[in-house]
Amino acid sequence: MQTLHDPRQNHIIAALPAVDFGRLIQHLELAPMLLGQVLGESGDQLSHVYFPTTAFVSSHYVLADGASAEFSVIGNEGVVGTALFMGGETTPSRSVVHGAGHAYRLKKKIVLEEFHRAGPMQRLLLRHTQSVLTQVAQTAVCNRHHSIDQQLCRCLLMRLDRSTSGELVLTQELIASVLGVRREGVTEAAGRLQKAGLIEYRRGRITILDRAGMEGRVCECYAVVKQESARLLGGVRTWAPTTRILEPLLIRPRSHGVQLSSYTCECVD
Numbered sequence: 001m002q003t004l005h006d007p008r009q010n011h012i013i014a015a016l017p018a019v020d021f022g023r024l025i026q027h028l029e030l031a032p033m034l035l036g037q038v039l040g041e042s043g044d045q046l047s048h049v050y051f052p053t054t055a056f057v058s059s060h061y062v063l064a065d066g067a068s069a070e071f072s073v074i075g076n077e078g079v080v081g082t083a084l085f086m087g088g089e090t091t092p093s094r095s096v097v098h099g100a101g102h103a104y105r106l107k108k109k110i111v112l113e114e115f116h117r118a119g120p121m122q123r124l125l126l127r128h129t130q131s132v133l134t135q136v137a138q139t140a141v142c143n144r145h146h147s148i149d150q151q152l153c154r155c156l157l158m159r160l161d162r163s164t165s166g167e168l169v170l171t172q173e174l175i176a177s178v179l180g181v182r183r184e185g186v187t188e189a190a191g192r193l194q195k196a197g198l199i200e201y202r203r204g205r206i207t208i209l210d211r212a213g214m215e216g217r218v219c220e221c222y223a224v225v226k227q228e229s230a231r232l233l234g235g236v237r238t239w240a241p242t243t244r245i246l247e248p249l250l251i252r253p254r255s256h257g258v259q260l261s262s263y264t265c266e267c268v269d
C-alpha cells in the first residue's frame, strides 16, 4: 500500500492559511525519520527545523556520566528545532527520533524568513514553544513528585498520542534513560502494568491494551500538558487524507542503524 504523505499531517503546517502554505510548499522536504536518528547533538548549529507527521522526537539532556532524562517529546502537534527561530542557535540537549516515521523539514533560511514575516507561522511557532515550556516544567515536577508507575504511564500515553499504532518500540533501558531512573525500577513498574492487563511487554515492544486503564493510573501531569497544548494550539485544523498525492522532495537519511549508549536502533523505513 502506498503511503500518502502530506505536510498538513503536521498540525502547525495544517493551521497555516492557504497563502502561507502555498508559499512554503516548495520548500518543505519530506524526510524519513529512523528510530534512534539523532537530529541534533548538544551544541550543534541547526540547519533545519522538523515538522513531524508520523514520527516523534525525544529531547533529553545527557550528563557527563552518561545518565539522561527526557524533558519533551514532540510529534505531529509541533516542531523540532525551536532554538533556530528563537535566536539561541544551539541547545545543550540532544534530540533523537523515538518513533520512526516521517517529518517535513525547512531550511534555516526559510524558517527565519517566515518567522520575521511576523505572520501566522510566527504566532504558531511561539505558541508551540510555550506549549513545550509547559511540558518541560511539568516533566520536572513529575520526576520529583510522582511514582515510577505514574511516570511510566505518562511516558507511554504521550508516545501513544504521537504514534500511528498502538505498539511502541521501547526497551527497558531506553525507558530508564527517558525517565532518568534505574532499569530495575522500570522492570518492576512495567511488570505491574502488565499484570494489571494494561500493557503487553515483549522483546522491546510495548502494546497498550487498555488505554482507559492507563489514563486512570497516570498522574495529573499528562492531562496538564495535553490540555495546555490544546488551549494554545486549539482550533488547529487537522488533516484528512485526500486522493491527491503531493510529490515532495525526498531526503535520504545520512546513516542507518545509529548506535546509542542505551540501545541499538533499527532501520525501519
Ligand SMILES: [Zn+2]
Binding pocket: 141, 142, 143, 146, 150, 151, 154, 219, 220, 221, 222
Ligand atoms: Zn506526574
